[in-house]
Amino acid sequence: MPPLEREARRLRSLIDDADAIIVGIGSGMSSAAGFNHYNRAGMARAGMADWQQTFGFKSLFDGFYHLYPSLEQQWAYYARYIDFMLRELASQPYLDLRSLIGHKDYFILSTNVDTQVEKTFPTESICNYQGSFAHLQCKQPCCDELSEASPYVERMLAGMAGFEVRSEDVPRCPHCGWQLVPWVRDDTFLQGAAWRESLGRYERFVRERSDRRVLLLELGVGEMTPGIITLPFWSMTAKLPDAHLLSVNISGGSAPLQLGSKAGAIQADLGALLSAARAGGE
Template identity: 50%
Template structure:
């Protein structure tokens, strides 16, 4: 195996029949959208919420216990609008280019709309939901609602970081409050979620006995049962599957995966950029040799 991890991963992608990506919050952080830390983006776009409520990051703001729903909807509306309008981060574009010649699928715990901006939805399973949709909070029925117009209306009506109660979205069937389609104790795992899960399962079944590369990008330990543990299990059980884990924080795979896994400790922004460059250079050499 090549001593340069960038060259090694590029070779593994080229040799694979397919690539299954596990995308975590570290990929969005590398793109400049850090949901768990107080950074310049947060200060610029949400500093007024920090001043008002002591919120220190986007994740805290989303799950903060506000004293009334008008305040909660103020943050929801600003957060969702910010992520929907934010340009797709470069690491996502680099990932798209890295996978251009391969059959691939992406399993993600991210809800921040970055992946659907770059990849077709039929190649995604957004395990924990998607900011672009609302659901009934009970939920009384199996339907997701595109929230673009509702968010625009709330932002237009917002006063002093609060959305007036008459602009808070209500379920059209039962009249109960709606909530973002994001993992919590009311999260709707209905037909849309099940369809995504089936796409994921179908892809795994198609390639479980072929040369499958698992590419884990920026996955932390907050929800290990979604990506990390299943990827370890597949690497162990599938005969020709190899796991690559890329994370800025030090991490590793279990000892029994020795010889079937590679851990790269690197900034994902740098890693994806270097991987795309390596692949472009190699493809250029291969094209020259065919002339």
């Protein structure tokens, strides 16, 4: 049996045997879907080659964190970048994951902000811990309020000239007049009612299923934010009586030794693995 098919069968077996599944999704999942926010390929995929050529950006996030000379130029980049993410449909790896776990009792904890999770899974079953580019917040923030990004982006794109938007189109908070910013993790990130509610759903899911057969499934989780998914998953695996951890990543295939037989790992391309697992179950 080919290695990929063997690992796909292993993944399906763990999913089938679980009473509840907690999925931790990291950047590797979106990379498998072609959303390469960290390298040059992502610039071309997003139609941002003009920004790459003019400013020398090496990745989409390079452009996002660049210090621009004006809000008009900064929001021209933001508008193009966000529009790309909003227009993209749910990608195949996410759809394959939904096919694999959709009939089970599951919850998704994600550190991705590119809107793929919320396009694929119902709101009550997800927590976007780092926020989402689908929403904007006051930069201060002066209020506990999120705004849909889409109408602001549409207006900016309609009036954009070159690498700048019109000053009057820069998104502003309707309450204090300060600028709005994407609702993604930084030093002004709004951990307001919407964020607390989604985190509460996650914590409640874990608490109410602690005595069941729980599969903790890490998909494409890297080392940038271990305190959100990796370390809590290790802790839950150790503490819960009938829990099993499976980590899937293209760059690593080792499970924490201290968890013994309660943990396993698969080193594979996520897109190929999820596709094979879905096909094998049809």
